[in-house]
Amino acid sequence: MSRMQRHFDEQDVQRVNTAIGEVEEITSAEIVCVAAASSGRYDRAEDIFGLLLGMIAAGLVWIFLPDAVPGGDTWAGYTPTTKIAFMALAVLGGFVLGTVWASHAWPLRRPFVPKSEQRENVSHAASAAFFDQSLHHTRAGTGLLIYLSMDERRAVILADEAVLEALSQTTLDTLCRDLTKLLAETDAAEALCQTIRRAGQHLEALPRDEDDTNEHPNTLVLID
Template sequence: MKRASTLFTEADHRRVTEAVARAEARSSAEIVPVIASSSGRYDRAEDMVGLWFGLITLCVGWWLLQGVEPSEWGVPRPRLGLLPVVGLVLGGWVLGVVLAHLSGSLRLLFTPRSEQKAEVERAARQAFFDRRIHHTDAGSGLLVYVSMLERMAVVLADAQVLEKLGQPKLDALCASLVSELKKGSYTDALCHTIEQAGAALAEALPAQAQNRNELTDALVVMD
């Protein structure tokens, strides 16, 4: 699984920081962009992958090794005994768990999309509070959150921004962000969405005479 920190150069970080600074200069809002490698552990998916690998290993082993051979008294007995069967299942399960642990994409194959969405939304809310975006003086924080593994995004706003822009506008910003991400550049997608948010916020929450910068303008990367 790719780590978010490996995708951004110093120049990319500067571009995002400058985009946030320009957007905030036009309004009294605080915009915080966050990109995460993933939003959930999906431990249950690892167990599911292990179970399937165990069953597949058992079937392959049974097909290759199973048969009967006569005992010394002429009574047929299975060539594949209980201990080899248990060993095949456990070995396959361990192999599956290890592969799933190393491959986020493999875990997602066994995780419903609804569960992925719930994990991304939970992680976005956690980042919203951990980064104190909810704690600005005017309640004007805006989170732009991207989760790489799940390929999902969330735009989450504090009370004042939500009241002025409305949830449909936030949903439109999120949809635009996802559309831009599909083009392949995380930096371009973030900058474009931040600019769009800045334009909307400039009308809804114009800059004040003392436009204090309460939160960092830098891109927050969560590996």
């Protein structure tokens, strides 16, 4: 099972797809929802956790190793070189284990990642997704991106010119704040569905033309 499948099963994806389709029936806006497992690698946080675990491992070795050796309850019987070797191996082993462990478990990295770094990474990833999905190339400049990053529990909403003029940046910011709050109150799929429909209420200012064509599939994009 992929990381994103733990957040969105097939029914969840279908619920979001349906919400997009319903809104695009009444507006010319092209809505794309992207949900990513994470918006950054946060290697430094992995290293910090690895170093911390290495130090803990060294402490445990210093306290308990002499007792584990028959007839020994202190380090007195060990040469300085042996002591250093044991401690170095403990630090190295703890560091490697910690970095690998933290790379697969966001809660272990999160305490060591500044909020500002999370916010910046999510913003950059959302901007990249906006261009990757070609939302800047819609026929009437009606692209709207709703981007969600699961690890950071942050959201970004970006719009092309026509949508920005119709909704205003203030409305987009409000929708984004509300989406972030919804993440703490309900599941991610429901949070997206509610946000899409709330955006649809404002997007009535951009009614769908009779010759309007769907330029983007009404499909939630999942990024592991």
